[in-house]
Amino acid sequence: MPLPKAELHLHIEGTLEPELAFALAARNGVELPYADTEALREAYRFEDLQSFLNLYYELMAVLRTEQDFADLADAYLARAAAQGVRHAEIFFDPQAHLARGVAMGTVVEGLWRALGRSEERHGVSTRLIMCFLRDESAESALATLEAARPYLDRITGVGLDSAEVGHPPVKFREVYDAAAALGLRRVAHAGEEGPPEYVTEALDVLGVERVDHGLRCMEDPALVERLVRDRVPLTLCPLSNVRLRAVDTLADHPLPAMLDAGLLCTVNSDDPAYFGGYADDNFAAVGTVLGLSRDRLRELARNSFLASFLEDDEDRRARYLAEVDAYEFGDTVA
Ligand code: HPA
Numbered sequence: 073m074p075l076p077k078a079e080l081h082l083h084i085e086g087t088l089e090p091e092l093a094f095a096l097a098a099r100n101g102v103e104l105p106y107a108d109t110e111a112l113r114e115a116y117r118f119e120d121l122q123s124f125l126n127l128y129y130e131l132m133a134v135l136r137t138e139q140d141f142a143d144l145a146d147a148y149l150a151r152a153a154a155q156g157v158r159h160a161e162i163f164f165d166p167q168a169h170l171a172r173g174v175a176m177g178t179v180v181e182g183l184w185r186a187l188g189r190s191e192e193r194h195g196v197s198t199r200l201i202m203c204f205l206r207d208e209s210a211e212s213a214l215a216t217l218e219a220a221r222p223y224l225d226r227i228t229g230v231g232l233d234s235a236e237v238g239h240p241p242v243k244f245r246e247v248y249d250a251a252a253a254l255g256l257r258r259v260a261h262a263g264e265e266g267p268p269e270y271v272t273e274a275l276d277v278l279g280v281e282r283v284d285h286g287l288r289c290m291e292d293p294a295l296v297e298r299l300v301r302d303r304v305p306l307t308l309c310p311l312s313n314v315r316l317r318a319v320d321t322l323a324d325h326p327l328p329a330m331l332d333a334g335l336l337c338t339v340n341s342d343d344p345a346y347f348g349g350y351a352d353d354n355f356a357a358v359g360t361v362l363g364l365s366r367d368r369l370r371e372l373a374r375n376s377f378l379a380s381f382l383e384d385d386e387d388r389r390a391r392y393l394a395e396v397d398a399y400e401f402g403d404t405v406a
């Protein structure tokens with residue numbers, strides 16, 4: 073049994089496995105420019121974030137109906153459960169679907185078909201976080217928040233993703249203010265490819281409560297000190313960082329140094345269908361390659377629940393933390 077954990081950085085569109093992509097393409101009469109799943113997997117060699125995003129947006133063409141989104145989310149939740157995920161806070165990218173003529177209601181209600189039954193079917197509690205695409209305009213983000221209004225009872229928070237460099241957090245001040253006024257929680261990708269200043273700006277201007285990635289904070293000691301002092305969680309994604317070349321190899325990943333610095337780190341899978349592993353695959357990789365001790369792995373699992381948006385269900389958080397504390401590692405783990 074894998075270590076119980078929460079997954080806090082997971083793009084549902086990034087869980088689209090090649091087999092499901094081809095099945096949905098056939099169901100919807102969508103032509104994919106790849107001969108088969110093998111040929112598609114061959115395309116999973118990325119130079120950087122943008123080269124991944126190009127494929128990520130291209131494959132979304134197969135997602136058209138509520139049932140497609142339900143099938144996508146249900147497949148993820150089944151895999152996540154098998155990897156010890158007990159709670160998942162799931163990103164989705166509505167602008168990428170609205171632009172293709174797929175309505176907000178189709179996306180949210182489709183995802184909800186799976187999320188609403190997730191506890192009963194998979195034993196995984198869930199939250200939904202709606203992301204704005206930072207390479208789209210601030211006006212488009214505001215229109216997206218407006219389009220989501222009928223569905224806000226299903227949405228816990230807002231996030232910011234897609235191409236980072238050249239799209240600083242300040243561009244989205246207004247929509248984050250509006251989201252806060254609606255009672256939504258706030259997170260943002262920052263410091264993945266962008267500079268540490270974007271992390272500072274996400275905190276100061278957008279009021280984020282968690283930073284997604286945040287890797288490059290390590291270049292700014294004063295920022296690290298602030299993140300430690302204020303207990304700001306970082307949602308790290310080690311296998312993603314290797315595949316998108318934020319680090320040269322997993323052995324070069326700064327996670328051990330970040331933990332030593334006292335940062336509240338969590339380990340997540342980002343876009344697992346593309347990056348070679350789900351939540352526990354990321355835990356196993358950092359455990360073996362970075363030589364993290366069992367205590368460190370348990371700390372990462374505890375952090376995931378401490379950093380999760382479970383303020384409306386503290387009893388559940390306490391139960392999950394007790395599960396982590398009671399967990400007994402098998403002989404195969406370092
Ligand atoms: N970074 C930014 N945008 C994204 C990512 C990511 O890792 N995955 C999906 N959209």
Ligand code: ZN
Nearest residue numbers: 083233261342
């Ligand atoms: Zn991400």
